[in-house]
Amino acid sequence: MEFPTALVLNAIIAGLLLGGFYAAVSVGISISFGMLDVVNIAHPAFIILGSYIAYIVNDRMGLDPIAVSVVLSPLFFALGMLLYRIYYLCFEKRGQESLRGLAFFFGILFITEVALVLIFGVDYRMVQTTYSETTWRLGPVDFPMRLVVPFLVSVTMVVGLQLFLTHTFFGRAVLAVAQDQLALRLMGVNPTRVKGLAFALSIATAGVAGAFLIVIQPVQPALGREYIGLVFAVCVLGGMGSIWGTLLGAFVLGLAESFTSTFFGPSWAPAVSFGLLLATLAFRPSGLLGR
Amino acid sequence: MNRLTTWFSAGLLALSLALAAPLHAQQPLKVGFGMSLTGPLAGNGKAALIAMQIWAEDVNAKGGILGRKVELVYYDDQTNPSTVPSIYNKLLDVDKVDLLVSGYGTNVIAPAMPIVMQRNMAFMGLFGLNVNSKFNYDRYFQIMPAGPEPAIGWTQGFFDTAMGLAPKPQTIALVGADAEYPALALEGAREQVKRTGLKLVYDKTYPPNTVDFSPIVRAIQATNPDLVFVASYPPDSAGMVRAANEIGLKTRMFGGGLVGPQFAALKTQLGPLLNGLVNYETFAPEVAGKFPFLDQFLAKYQERAVKEGVDPLGFYLPPYAYAMMQVLDQSIKATGGLDQAKLSDYMHKSEFDTYVGKVRFAKNGEWAQPRMLTVQYHGISGSDLEQWKKPGRVTILAPSAYMTGAVMAPYHDNKK
Numbered sequence: 041m042e043f044p045t046a047l048v049l050n051a052i053i054a055g056l057l058l059g060g061f062y063a064a065v066s067v068g069i070s071i072s073f074g075m076l077d078v079v080n081i082a083h084p085a086f087i088i089l090g091s092y093i094a095y096i097v098n099d100r101m102g103l104d105p106i107a108v109s110v111v112l113s114p115l116f117f118a119l120g121m122l123l124y125r126i127y128y129l130c131f132e133k134r135g136q137e138s139l140r141g142l143a144f145f146f147g148i149l150f151i152t153e154v155a156l157v158l159i160f161g162v163d164y165r166m167v168q169t170t171y172s173e174t175t176w177r178l179g180p181v182d183f184p185m186r187l188v189v190p191f192l193v194s195v196t197m198v199v200g201l202q203l204f205l206t207h208t209f210f211g212r213a214v215l216a217v218a219q220d221q222l223a224l225r226l227m228g229v230n231p232t233r234v235k236g237l238a239f240a241l242s243i244a245t246a247g248v249a250g251a252f253l254i255v256i257q258p259v260q261p262a263l264g265r266e267y268i269g270l271v272f273a274v275c276v277l278g279g280m281g282s283i284w285g286t287l288l289g290a291f292v293l294g295l296a297e298s299f300t301s302t303f304f305g306p307s308w309a310p311a312v313s314f315g316l317l318l319a320t321l322a323f324r325p326s327g328l329l330g331r
Numbered sequence: 332m333n334r335l336t337t338w339f340s341a342g343l344l345a346l347s348l349a350l351a352a353p354l355h356a357q358q359p360l361k362v363g364f365g366m367s368l369t370g371p372l373a374g375n376g377k378a379a380l381i382a383m384q385i386w387a388e389d390v391n392a393k394g395g396i397l398g399r400k401v402e403l404v405y406y407d408d409q410t411n412p413s414t415v416p417s418i419y420n421k422l423l424d425v426d427k428v429d430l431l432v433s434g435y436g437t438n439v440i441a442p443a444m445p446i447v448m449q450r451n452m453a454f455m456g457l458f459g460l461n462v463n464s465k466f467n468y469d470r471y472f473q474i475m476p477a478g479p480e481p482a483i484g485w486t487q488g489f490f491d492t493a494m495g496l497a498p499k500p501q502t503i504a505l506v507g508a509d510a511e512y513p514a515l516a517l518e519g520a521r522e523q524v525k526r527t528g529l530k531l532v533y534d535k536t537y538p539p540n541t542v543d544f545s546p547i548v549r550a551i552q553a554t555n556p557d558l559v560f561v562a563s564y565p566p567d568s569a570g571m572v573r574a575a576n577e578i579g580l581k582t583r584m585f586g587g588g589l590v591g592p593q594f595a596a597l598k599t600q601l602g603p604l605l606n607g608l609v610n611y612e613t614f615a616p617e618v619a620g621k622f623p624f625l626d627q628f629l630a631k632y633q634e635r636a637v638k639e640g641v642d643p644l645g646f647y648l649p650p651y652a653y654a655m656m657q658v659l660d661q662s663i664k665a666t667g668g669l670d671q672a673k674l675s676d677y678m679h680k681s682e683f684d685t686y687v688g689k690v691r692f693a694k695n696g697e698w699a700q701p702r703m704l705t706v707q708y709h710g711i712s713g714s715d716l717e718q719w720k721k722p723g724r725v726t727i728l729a730p731s732a733y734m735t736g737a738v739m740a741p742y743h744d745n746k747k
Contacts, residue, residue, distance in 0.1 A: 057543070161374075161377070162369065162641065163594075164594075175577045182577060184545065187543065187545075257570055258597070260566075262373070262409075263566075266540040302550045303550070306537035306546070307509055307538060310538050
């Protein structure tokens with residue numbers, strides 16, 4: 041097996057770019073599942089919803105899908121608030137969040153899919169952007185803008201989230217909810233409200249990740265199901281509730297997939313990625329950066 | 332008194348039988364199938380369903396078949412093979428359908444086969460690649476122009492075109508998704524590689540949920556192949572084409588078995604990125620003259636497809652879905668009933684006049700003659716759908732009876 045420099049460099053860049061995208065689709069799960077203990081299995085459905093909203097605005101008005109998703113993220117935030125309220129009142133408040141809550145999110149997943157099918161039909165959708173067909177070349181290394189732009193926005197979003205969570209009062213409250221809700225309540229903070237806002241934040245990230253997705257590949261309503269395994273894998277690999285861990289886990293999986301595809305055959309990529317996940321959990325059960 | 336009661340009962344029985352007979356005759360003729368109405372292949376499934384519904388309406392408008400109106404009984408298989416056996420059991424045991432046809436594609440036809448065979452039903456398959464090679468079922472028939480050896484026929488045009496290049500190509504890379512159709516298409520491509528004496532420099536598959544195809548295309552480029560044959564489903568096809576353009580793949584011919592560029596969605600969304608690609612198609616405006624009745628069907632289909640948000644062109648699958656039902660229709664009328672053995676026997680022996688031309692089946696139920704078109708895309712600009720409705724965007728390279736020009740090679744120098 042030969043490892044020519046150009047191929048290695050391109051595999052590194054492709055892996056990092058892919059990892060950036062994986063981080064965007066997973067960071068919401070890291071918040072909801074990792075920090076809030078809400079098994080939001082419908083997260084990928086909101087990613088697809090984000091894709092379709094970006095698509096429709098791009099198709100009708102020609103606006104950049106990623107810029108649109110950032111502008112419209114408050115809508116997803118509000119949707120997240122509403123969803124958490126329903127979840128809290130129907131399940132969490134009654135202590136039925138484990139199994140029935142899971143069924144609730146499954147239901148949301150299917151309802152979102154069916155709604156998208158009814159509104160948009162079942163055909164694949166893609167977007168046209170000014171950078172989709174541009175590739176920068178630096179020596180032997182390619183930088184396809186279709187992946188570079190989502191990567192840059194994704195890393196900015198994830199780093200911004202980490203700074204927000206560690207440097208603001210609300211962010212620290214979210215981290216405190218993840219650690220000890222009772223202690224938070226004793227300090228006069230309403231954990232339900234904090235959880236609602238944090239959950240809404242996770243759904244807002246899904247909306248933005250959806251725009252990345254439709255820039256990268258064609259989307260159809262049921263595509264979200266394919267991402268369920270991935271988002272939870274990244275979250276667990278990185279360490280539950282760790283935003284830096286999610287970013288690192290996403291890069292590890294992206295690089296593993298890229299290197300395996302380039303040098304050993306793409307069919308081995310899932311085995312290598314999930315082998316890495318198992319190995320990490322065997323030696324470090326809390327994940328790469330989990331506590 | 333007893334005698335009177337007996338006569339009265341007998342009279343009632345006779346009357347009820349007399350009334351029941353026409354009632355039975357009025358019962359609809361039920362055609363059952365599973366169809367992908369959600370999931371990754373729903374775009375094709377819905378398009379096929381529209382075509383079948385148009386057929387049912389056309390037939391019913393003429394009084395039905397054997398005096399019975401046709402009713403389509405169908406369920407969404409979610410593009411999930413595991414749902415298929417229960418759908419076909421329900422169709423037979425609960426809905427009591429008279430006839431069975433398949434949903435779209437290899438991966439939902441194969442799981443229906445054991446049930447169909449157990450019940451000795453005649454079974455029309457819609458675009459399944461080489462499904463019967465494993466089952467050898469004598470009542471299986473396929474509506475897809477891949478010929479009696481489907482895996483070979485599917486890839487024949489690509490390899491015939493490639494081997495006509497001067498100088499002859501020496502090396503080839505094969506790549507496809509880890510799924511039923513690509514596996515069978517790659518099997519056919521490997522047979523062609525043996526037949527043509529090409530050297531195989533890359534032969535790999537990728538998982539169906541792959542996001543970024545650039546590492547795969549780079550690995551292929553590193554082997555410097557003369558030809559690259561791809562067997563992929565729509566999202567992968569888009570990924571492959573984009574990666575090949577981004578990386579600037581250098582090869583003499585690229586394409587072969589990509590599912591997706593046949594539909595309006597990928598045609599318009601990939602637009603000029605398709606230029607230079609050599610791929611299969613089942614219809615192109617360039618050969619419209621050979622299918623004189625297709626225009627009227629496409630007009631009906633396109634009107635409905637736009638409303639339902641599915642493939643607004645309908646070149647690929649819908650005409651064949653309609654033709655599949657025409658074969659059944661003609662067989663029932665000719666045999667005068669629904670006897671599955673007689674229907675199968677008739678289908679084996681006869682030639683059918685359909686919207687996609689004359690169809691005759693080989694012993695294994697596949698088309699007796701292959702007629703898959705191999706085309707090269709060129710001159711595509713922007714994402715305008717209208718450019719695809721008229722001739723000028725593809726050159727038909729094979730089969731020779733439909734040929735409209737020669738291949739432009741190498742791929743990387745013909746991206747206009």
